[in-house]
Amino acid sequence: MLEDVPRDPFADDPDDPAAALGEPDDSEPLTPAERDEAITDLADVEVFRSLLEPQGVAGLVLDCPECGEQHYFDWDLLRGNLRQMIENGQPQVHEPAYQPNPTNYVSWDYAQGYADGVIDTEEQR
Numbered sequence: 001m002l003e004d005v006p007r008d009p010f011a012d013d014p015d016d017p018a019a020a021l022g023e024p025d026d027s028e029p030l031t032p033a034e035r036d037e038a039i040t041d042l043a044d045v046e047v048f049r050s051l052l053e054p055q056g057v058a059g060l061v062l063d064c065p066e067c068g069e070q071h072y073f074d075w076d077l078l079r080g081n082l083r084q085m086i087e088n089g090q091p092q093v094h095e096p097a098y099q100p101n102p103t104n105y106v107s108w109d110y111a112q113g114y115a116d117g118v119i120d121t122e123e124q125r
């Protein structure tokens with residue numbers, strides 16, 4: 001295969017967001033609404049994974065609110081981040097997947113649409 005290797009999105013970026021990981025913890029605790037949202041997201045992620053992982057989807061690509069880039073999160077990372085938000089009240093860790101293959105990731109909207117489609121199909125049986 002002569003496919004291009006996915007390039008590191010921060011290879012040329014002097015402001016590599018990973019560099020900020022070691023900073024003192026100045027993050028705001030989650031509000032109750034944010035925590036509820038994380039619980040809902042976690043349930044959605046479990047549904048998406050059960051439907052999409054057998055199709056070869058490795059995880060989701062999400063727009064990062066911190067740096068505005070798109071990051072690839074595999075299923076374990078998504079679940080781990082959300083659990084940490086829920087249990088520790090801390091916003092998600094800025095830790096995208098390592099050298100992801102973008103073709104294996106889908107957007108949240110795609111996953112949502114796929115899940116809705118499967119549920120519709122099952123209801124029509």
Ligand SMILES: [Zn+2]
Pocket residue numbers: 017064065066067068069071094
């Ligand atoms: Zn980011």
